[in-house]
Amino acid sequence: PLRRQRQMCIRDRPCSEDVLFIDKDGLPYLSELDGGEAMVGSKLISGGTFYFVRDIKAILRAGGDGTNKKDVTLDLQGHEVSTLDLKNCPYNSVTIKNGTINGIETKGPTALILDGVTTDVEVLSDLFTLTVKGNCVFDRQVVFTGKTQLQGGTFPCGINVEPGEQALALLADGYAFADADTNEILNVSHVSLRRQNVKVVEHTC
Numbered sequence: 001p002l003r004r005q006r007q008m009c010i011r012d013r014p015c016s017e018d019v020l021f022i023d024k025d026g027l028p029y030l031s032e033l034d035g036g037e038a039m040v041g042s043k044l045i046s047g048g049t050f051y052f053v054r055d056i057k058a059i060l061r062a063g064g065d066g067t068n069k070k071d072v073t074l075d076l077q078g079h080e081v082s083t084l085d086l087k088n089c090p091y092n093s094v095t096i097k098n099g100t101i102n103g104i105e106t107k108g109p110t111a112l113i114l115d116g117v118t119t120d121v122e123v124l125s126d127l128f129t130l131t132v133k134g135n136c137v138f139d140r141q142v143v144f145t146g147k148t149q150l151q152g153g154t155f156p157c158g159i160n161v162e163p164g165e166q167a168l169a170l171l172a173d174g175y176a177f178a179d180a181d182t183n184e185i186l187n188v189s190h191v192s193l194r195r196q197n198v199k200v201v202e203h204t205c
Contacts, residue, residue: 020060021050021074037061045090049073052099055080059103063087066108073097076117086110089127097134104128114153124148131172132200141195144170154180154199164189176203 018030020038029050031038041062044050047070059082069092074084076099083103086094093111096104100118106127116134124130126145132153141157149172161167167177167188177186180197 019053020056021052023051024049041087041090044072044074045070047072047091049075052076052079052081057082059083059085061085061087064090066090071095075099076101150200151175152200154197155193156180156197158196158198159193161193163192167193171200174202174204175200177201178203 019028020031020040022028023043023046029040029043031040036057037059038056038061040060041064044062045064045066050073052075056079062084063086066088067090069090071093072091073095074081075097078099080100081102083105084096084101086104086106086108089106089108089110091110093113095113095115096117097113097115098117102120104112104119104121104124106112106125108127110128112128113131113133114136116136118137118139120139121142122140123143124145128146130144130146130148131151132148133151136153138153138155139157141160142155143160148170150170151172159167159170161170171177177188177193177198178184178201179186180199183201185201185203186193186198
């Protein structure tokens with residue numbers, strides 16, 4: 001079964017310390033870290049889902065040939081990644097899910113989906129077209145500078161955005177901001193989201 005393949009990098013042999021992640025077929029990606037960096041773009045540009053098998057303190061450099069862009073999903077499986085640098089972003093979309101990531105960088109337009117991740121990112125580039133889903137947690141006050149659609153997420157330190165139209169523009173249709181402590185729906189036309197423990201919830205008027 002696929003689940004067993006994910007847990008074993010090579011049949012009947014557990015993942016070695018050099019393995020960063022495995023693909024949907026259970027094949028491992030091994031990389032020696034060079035100066036705290038690992039070049040992973042040559043593998044990720046094939047698209048599909050990649051399952052992380054350990055924490056990674058290195059910076060993952062993920063640029064490459066963007067001629068045939070594909071969707072890629074990084075399932076962190078509860079692990080922590082220091083920084084993902086997408087460089088020129090040779091992907092149709094990038095989904096990061098189920099873990100902790102402390103830095104996300106890009107030098108090209110990027111469709112980015114965060115689903116159930118914890119991050120201490122404070123500013124997300126205006127090159128990101130961002131969707132936030134599930135139980136994402138932003139540990140620090142965050143600024144969204146690009147097109148953003150919030151369909152979930154908790155913001156213990158708030159969101160640096162002006163009340164009114166700018167705050168409402170961050171929400172996907174059918175969602176609202178709520179006080180994370182009381183669950184009270186917030187009228188962000190008048191209430192600031194800065195330094196306030198807020199979350200995004202489904203809500204229809």
